[in-house]
Each structure stands twice: as structure tokens, then as C-alpha cells.
Amino acid sequence: MPHFNPLIARLSPPPVPSVLAWGKEYDGARGPRIDLSQAVPGYPAHPDMLAWLGEAAASPAYTGYGAIEGEDVLRAAYATHVSGVYGASVTAENIHITSGCNQAFISTAMAIAGAGDKVLMTNPFYFNQETTLSMLGIGVELVPCDAALGFLPDIDAIASALKPGVRALALVTPNNPTGSVYPPALLRRIFDLCRTNGTWLILDETYRDFLPEGSGAPHDLLTVEGWQDSLVCLYSFSKSFCIPGHRLGAITAGPALVEQVAKIMDNLQICAPRSAQAAIARALPALDDWRAGNRAEITRRAEALKQVMSGLKGWKLQAIGAYFAYIRHPYPDIRSEFVAEKLAKIAGIVCLPGDYFGQGQEGYLRFAFANADVPTILQLEERLSNFNLPGI
Incomplete structure (x- = not known):
């Protein structure tokens, strides 16, 4: 055997x-x-998106290796986009492009925690994140989410679970699998608890573009002074631009964490798909409507x-x-x-x-x-x- x-x-x-x-x-x-x-x-996908993908894929300029952190043009375009969504000051140095959001999560987890460390998740959880931590030998502890509370975690339960040494708390909002949306005030209280405990907050916001019209900023965490030392936001371009097969995601974090992720990405993939990055950089401002x-x-x-x-x-x-x-x-x-x-x-x-x-x-x-x-x-x-x- x-x-x-x-x-x-x-x-x-x-x-x-x-x-x-x-x-x-x-x-x-x-x-x-x-x-x-x-x-x-x-x-x-939008016809222009498909045309831009085809144009970039046919260009010799994108057949070689690219920057590990992502194409400069996409990092800058996405930083501008994030700044607008959250009313925050985010620059290209805060952005690392990955091959999908699952890769963004595994890269972040590896940068923050090692085998034997503990990471908190909610129950129910997104299974790919739980298996990622398990295969890395990172211990997973669960905070229950009750149906009676709309599958949102109780703040006291999170406070109790944030014991010394817990490396990170991973949340998904809007949630997978429940669809529940974490209110900005709840996220702020959770973030404050994490910072007090020396714990990173990993916020997977893959589905944020599908919040109801007029919802406003999903949270204010990117406006908190010193957020770069405690917060990582994850995102996927797949759903909004209908290109899941092109595998493109993003990490928003402090430059110090981006530097750590680059070490990991150099071994995982070297760089995310380059032609898709070029196309998304054009689509971000152009396809808002x-x-x-x-x-x-x-x-x-x-x-x-x-x-x-x-x-x-x-x-x-x-x-x-x-x-x-x-x-x-x-x-x-x-x-x-x-x-x-x-x-x-x-x-x-x-x-x-x-x-x-x-x-x-x-x-x-x-x-x-x-x-x-x-x-x-x-x-x-x-x-x-x-x-x-x-x-x-």
C-alpha cells in the first residue's frame, strides 16, 4: 500500500x-x-471582457513571467477600486493578486500561521478554508453561529474563543454557505477584539459586489489607524466578471504581509494569470454599470x-x-x-x-x-x- x-x-x-x-x-x-x-x-461575461481577454492572451507581452505580486496596472486599478468602495486610502503596495480567492486564503494562512497554531472559524464554515488549514496542520477551533441569530456569531462567543495564541479569525461575508451578511458594526466589534488579542482578522469578501443596492461600505475597517497590522481582506474577480475559469483573486493587506505572501506565491505559482490581470485592469472602471x-x-x-x-x-x-x-x-x-x-x-x-x-x-x-x-x-x-x- x-x-x-x-x-x-x-x-x-x-x-x-x-x-x-x-x-x-x-x-x-x-x-x-x-x-x-x-x-x-x-x-x-460581458462581450468587452471577452474581447479584452482574447486580446491580452494573444499578446506576446503576457506570455512570460510577471511580477509575483501582480501586474502593476491591476494592483493600481484594484487599489483605486477598494479605496472607493470603503472610503479608505489603499495603495498598490497593499494589493497582492492571486490565482483565485482560495489561493489568496492559503497564502494568507501560510503567512500568518504554522503547523500547530490555532485559527478560529465559524460553524458553519466554507469547507475549502477548513480543509486548507487542516492540510497545513493548523488547528481549527469553531465559533457556533445559531440560526436564531441569522447565522451570525455571538460577540461574547468570539470574545471567549479569542484565547492567547490564536493566530487568526477567518470570516466570510456575505457568508458561504448561509448568505448571511455581517453588519459593519459587528465587524468593527470583532476587529477590535482581534486587535486586543493580537489576532489577525481574515475577511473573505468574495461576494461583496452582490450586496443590495444602497448598502454602503461593507465595513469601516480599512479606515482604522494601523489596520495593516491586523487585517487581511480577500476578494475574487470570478463572480463579478464571470471568469471563474481564469482564476483571479486579490489580497488587501499591509505591505509587510504582502511581502510574506510573495515568498509563498513564488513557490505556489510565481504569478497569477497575466492576460486575465490585464483584462480585469481595463474592466474594473469600465464595466461598473x-x-x-x-x-x-x-x-x-x-x-x-x-x-x-x-x-x-x-x-x-x-x-x-x-x-x-x-x-x-x-x-x-x-x-x-x-x-x-x-x-x-x-x-x-x-x-x-x-x-x-x-x-x-x-x-x-x-x-x-x-x-x-x-x-x-x-x-x-x-x-x-x-x-x-x-x-x-
Whole structure:
């Protein structure tokens, strides 16, 4: 028998492919398959975005290695964008471009913590972040998020969990899997606790562009004096620009942490995809109106799902926001993995079970509703109302 790194061997296989495999066994009897599994945009990239990608990809200028920290033009453009979003003073020195937000997280985690250190996460958690820490030998402690509190952590629970030596607290807002949005005041209180404890706050804001119109700045943390010593903000260009296959993310942090991440990136990938960086640098200022239209469309999809869930018996919309809805299924004594498998195979609804997001999540399903248009979402009412588990 071959021997593998036990930190890797003990992990479960990647969850999304297994769920998609269930969907392939659906016979089409209820209509076309409805894929609510992976968080991918349910509409194409802007034609100009595609043209800029093609132009950059065909240019010899982008076939060589680039700067480890990212293309200067994108670092500057994104710094300007972040400054506008948060009303803060952020410069290119605060930006490191990565190949997707998952790479941003693993690079940040490696820069901040080592094997045997402790990092806090919430329960439920985004599974890729939990497995990242586990494979690095970094201990994970969980702060519970109660449905009664909208799946937001209790500030006293965070204060109790922030023991001496905790290297970081990792939060996702808008949240994956629940969709819950952390209010700015709560984030400020959490950040103050982290700073007092000497703990980094890692804030994954992959879905921030899909906050409701008029929400204002997601938080004021980038305006706090000395934020560079305690805060790391993560972002993904994939959702807003519909280019998940081009793998492009960003870290906003102090120059000292950017320097540490560059050491890691030099070994992971050397540089993020260069042609995509050139295209995004042009798209950031140019496609604001298009992105605003997409945000409005996602809001319409969320409203459609709320309408569907309000008419169903037994199924409960527990939380919703940005790309995700967290649904309590009507089978309290049956694990959500079994329910999700049967939903995919029998009803053609492909979603992720709550089991994948932490202990105690067996009663929930995650619907990535942004993948489907409004007419498709409205079909869920009939399929869910007529769904019954075999033998139940």
C-alpha cells in the first residue's frame, strides 16, 4: 500500500464533483436539471471582457513571467477600486493578486500561521478554508453561529474563543454557505477584539459586489489607524466578471504581509494569470454599470427564491444573501447528504448538503441560487412540493 501525507489522506474528496455526479444520474422526468451546487455566475461575461481577454492572451507581452505580486496596472486599478468602495486610502503596495480567492486564503494562512497554531472559524464554515488549514496542520477551533441569530456569531462567543495564541479569525461575508451578511458594526466589534488579542482578522469578501443596492461600505475597517497590522481582506474577480475559469483573486493587506505572501506565491505559482490581470485592469472602471445590472439580477433571483420558499410546507428558508440560501429540509432525522443525493437523482435539483459545512448542519441544504434564472428558480416550488424521500 502506498503511503501518503496523513494530513491530506484523511480529507474527504472534493465535494462539488461528488454532488455533480449525483445529478448525472437524474433521468429528466421532472424537467431539465436545476444546478444549484457550485457558486458560478448564471450568465456570461460581458462581450468587452471577452474581447479584452482574447486580446491580452494573444499578446506576446503576457506570455512570460510577471511580477509575483501582480501586474502593476491591476494592483493600481484594484487599489483605486477598494479605496472607493470603503472610503479608505489603499495603495498598490497593499494589493497582492492571486490565482483565485482560495489561493489568496492559503497564502494568507501560510503567512500568518504554522503547523500547530490555532485559527478560529465559524460553524458553519466554507469547507475549502477548513480543509486548507487542516492540510497545513493548523488547528481549527469553531465559533457556533445559531440560526436564531441569522447565522451570525455571538460577540461574547468570539470574545471567549479569542484565547492567547490564536493566530487568526477567518470570516466570510456575505457568508458561504448561509448568505448571511455581517453588519459593519459587528465587524468593527470583532476587529477590535482581534486587535486586543493580537489576532489577525481574515475577511473573505468574495461576494461583496452582490450586496443590495444602497448598502454602503461593507465595513469601516480599512479606515482604522494601523489596520495593516491586523487585517487581511480577500476578494475574487470570478463572480463579478464571470471568469471563474481564469482564476483571479486579490489580497488587501499591509505591505509587510504582502511581502510574506510573495515568498509563498513564488513557490505556489510565481504569478497569477497575466492576460486575465490585464483584462480585469481595463474592466474594473469600465464595466461598473454592467456589474450593477448583474447585482440587480441576483436580487431578483433571491426574491424569486423567497417567493418559492414561502409557499412550501416543511421547507424553511433559514438565511439568504448574495449567492446563497441556507434551507432547512423537512426531514429532521435524516442527514442532509442523503436528502441532497435523492433531490439530485429524483427531482433533478443539485445542491450541497449542510453536512459539508460543519457538525450540526445535517438539517440544512445550500442552494447557490445565483446559478439559475428567475423562471428556473420558480420551478423549484413544484419540484420540492412533490418531492418525497423513498420509504418515508
